[in-house]
Structure formats: C-alpha cells, structure tokens
Amino acid sequence: MSEPLPDYRDQSPAVAARFAKIKERPVVLEIDRLGRQFPGEHGPVVALHDISFKVHRREFVCVIGPSGCGKSTLIRIIAGLDEPTSGRMLVDGKETSGPCPERGMVFQGYTLFPWLTVKKNVMFGLKMQGMDGGQADREARQWIDLVGLTRFADTYPAQLSGGMKQRTAIARALAANPRVLLMDEPFGALDAQTRAQMQSHLLEIWRNVDVTILFITHDLDEAIFLADRILVLKAHPGEVQEVIEVPVPRPRNLSQLNSPEFLATRRRLEELIHPRVDAHAHEHLPIIRLTQVGDDVE
Template sequence: MSESNLPDYRVQSEAVRDRFARIKKRPVTMEVAGLSKTFQSRHGTVTALKDINLTIHKREFVCVIGPSGCGKSTLIRILAGLEQATEGEVRLDGKVVDKPGPERGMVFQGYTLFPWLTVKKNIMFGLIESGYDKGTAEAEARQWIELIGLSRFENSYPHQLSGGMKQRVAIARALANKPKVLLMDEPFGALDAQTRSKMQAYLMEIWKNIDVTVFFITHDLDEAIYLADRILVLKANPGEVQEVIEVAVPQPRHPEQFLSPEFIATKKRLEELIHPPKQEDDDDHLNLVRMVPVNDEVGSVF
C-alpha cells in the first residue's frame, strides 16, 4: 500500500471509537500532573523531563516511546516511586506517589529474579513479604505459575530458564501482589525477535484476564502499536510530550494486523515524530574522514 493511500492515523472505526468512549468512562487510576525532573551535571542543569501531563484510566494499556535521552526510564522510575520529581506530582487513585508500594508492580529489561530461589519461591517472595503465610503464598504462586505456563519448571532456578521464561516469571512475580498498575521498562528488549513476539502475546492474554493497568516503555514502534490503547510520544532534550496517539487498530490484536492500513498509518506517524527530517543546522551527525582506502578490485560501491 502506497503512502498516498494510507488512511489518517487518527481516523477510528465505530468499534474503536466505542472502545475509547468506554475507557474514558472508567475511573482514573494514575494521573501525572506538571511533572518535571532536572539533574545537576558538570555541564550545569540538565532537564530530563519537562511538564509531563497524562491521565491513565483503569485497565488501560499505555505505551511510551521516544528517542534516546527523552527520559522514558526516568519517568517510569518516578511513577514507581524510585525517584522523586523536581516539580509536579504523580497520583494513584488520588493519592500522591512518593515512594515504592505494592500497588505498583515493576518489570525491568534485565532479568531481576533472585538467582538463589526457584521459580515458585521467586513468585512467593513478595507475597510472604506482604504478610501471606507460607501455605497461602505457595498456593497463590502455583496459580500464577500455571497461568504463565511454567508448571513443569516451578522448582527450576533462573539459570535453568530461557530469557522468555525468566520474563514470564518476573511478570508473574510483579502481578502476584495484585498491583493496580504494572510498570514495564522495555521488558522484552533483550529477547530475540521470535521470543519477543511470543512474550507480547503472553502479555496481551494476561492483561485481558487480569484487573491491571499497564504502563509500558519500549523503543519498538511495532510493539507499541500492537500492545497499546494509547501511545505517549516523548521528544528529547528536554523530555516533553509531543503527542498522545489513540491507536486506531481494533482490539483484540493479532499479528496479521501489522499489515493493516491502520497499523501502517500509525507507524508512519510515529516514525515522523521519532525521526523527523534532518535540518541543515542539525549537529547530530558523524564527522567522518576516510582513514583507509576503501576501493578494491571490484571498485567503489559509492
């Protein structure tokens, strides 16, 4: 399909419009208001995030994308309570977030399982810390292990699992405490393409069956469109909101939609935002000089 035949990425079918109307009627789970974050460096004050405003509704799936240096990871760490904003605030169900809490589960890109604990005991860990007795925690953990399809591996250790299995356990561990919000910082970024695709499908199935709101950071445009209800697009230096896109691709999602006009049109818009045309005065380029001969007997390819 040529670009001239693509629909406007903002045009929604009746089913998609109805879905967003229903989402907007749900209670607000998390609100980000006037959030800014600055750091002091040897070069002076660095503004990582500037005036971020966002309202997230219950059971909504929000993805965040942006170029390197736009503050994606800083934003999610503030939502998790691991860092403090310089200005503005984050509210969860109307209460200000200023420290970590069990109502927010976190999944990182790296495999953060405890290597000395089995799959079952990794998932039990947070439950026991929250006050569950051992028997109840074990029963809860087994339910999650069955849900993620790893019953045969409940007594295995992390080093005995594949990357995708480890992330399934990490997701189950984060969800076992029944958080209201699941925060995910590029959780599939270290996986190969095939495993990543499987993990996206696992996550979609879990999300459809669990009462949880998802805030998901990714650098992969296809992944953002495939997973999200809305996509928050940040720009860098400083990290500001460029646009919030309501994804026009119908739910439920399936891989065949990657070739749909709505999907392609949304991806084209994201590429325009993330990779704008170079300006003549743009200094973000390589200053290369030819240091060795590059011609051979076949001749230059340039």
C-alpha cells in the same frame, strides 16, 4: 501503486466506541506536571519537564521516545525508585511516592532472585505483605500457571531461557496485586522471535487480569501492537510530544502488522521520533574510499 494510507486519527466505529468506554473508567494513575532535573556541570539538566497524563483502569499505555528522552527516568519515578523535583503522582486519586507494591515493576534485566526457585520468586511479594506460606504457595501457583511455567515452578532462574525469566518476573509483579504494572523495556533483551511471542502472551495475560499497564519501549511496532494509547516523548527536555490513540482494533494479532491503520500509526510515530532526516545531513561520517574503483557493491 497501493492506495494512500488513512489518517492515523481516523477510528473505526468499534475502536471509537472502545476508547469512549475506556474514558468512562476511573483514572488509576495520574501524573501531574512532573519534572526531574539532574545536577550537571553547566547548571541543572532537565530530564523531564512538565509531564502530565492520566491512565484509566485496565488501559494499556506505551511510552515511546528517542534515546535520552527520559522514558526510564519517568518510569523509575512512577515506581518510586527516583524522586521527582517537581509535580506529583496520584494512584486512585491519592497522592503517593516511594516504592510500593501497588505500582509493580518489570525490569529489562529480569532481576529475578537467583537463590529462589520460580515459585519462591513469585511468592516473594506475597510474603513481604505478610501472607502465610500455604496461601502464598497456592496463589503463586495460579500465577505460574497463568504465565505457562507450571513445569518449571521448582527451577532456579539460572536454568531458564530469557523469555521464561521475563514471564517469571511478570508473574512475580502481578502476584503482589498491583494497580499499575510498570514495564521498562521488558522484552528489549530478547531475540526477535521470542519477543513477538512474549508480546502476544502479555496481551493474553492483560486481557485476563485486572491490571493497568504502563509499558516503555523504543520499538515502534511493539508500541502499536500492544497499546491502547501511545505517549510520545521528545528529548532535551523530555516532554510529552503527542498522545496517539492507536486505531488498530482488538484483539490484536500479528497479521495486523501490515494493516492500513497500523502503517498509518507507524508513519506518524516515525515522523515524531525521527524528524526530518535531512536536517542531520551534516552528521554524515567522513568516510574515505578504501576499495578499488569499479569494485562497487551497489
């Protein structure tokens, strides 16, 4: 019998000190009573209701929640690709709306420009800001080196693997020098192995770059592995259910996946996201037995 898990709120002194330090940093992104309604057949459907949170500079925040909780709507609103129906959003204390390079975005579907090489993709945002070709070229090379694609600078996206495409997309978003990097399930389309490598890689990049990350995922382990804080949403309507300060110390590595703090956090997330499985007992599928008696697999 293994020893019982600690409480997910218990923090070691080192972790507690780290959180204290984070809270001293200025707030980069503030979401203030944000709401979003969609018109529906039977009156408006509330996708997001009264969402408020703050993200400090160089903090890594994950947003997690059951499907349909409005995670993607939330990040699209923050990126300026969707309009909120109420509430406001502040970046560095200034109210803002609409798409802007200060809020960079990495999409699940890569969205690289297929007609541009890796380097030209990374240069895109710099060119949009009016930087001249030579300087944009030099800066782009730095970002490409940072994500480890030096050899592929002149390759078209179609020739890259999924992981490399997403690294290019991260370099492209970072090159525009965003205050907040928004990531909408960026590793969702990758296979498990590539995904784990990309997570470590992302932490590595984050450690070396002055950027604040808001990361959406539905993978509990991914959220715990990456985040300082996890924002747990609930569905119908989408609301903040709990904000968890992840007690797993940094730097993170894969061996922490079985540490007591990690497992404690994971259990709490499971409670929040999959509450009381037996409540759904009536949803059992009406399965008819189609095999012979005695021919059991279990």
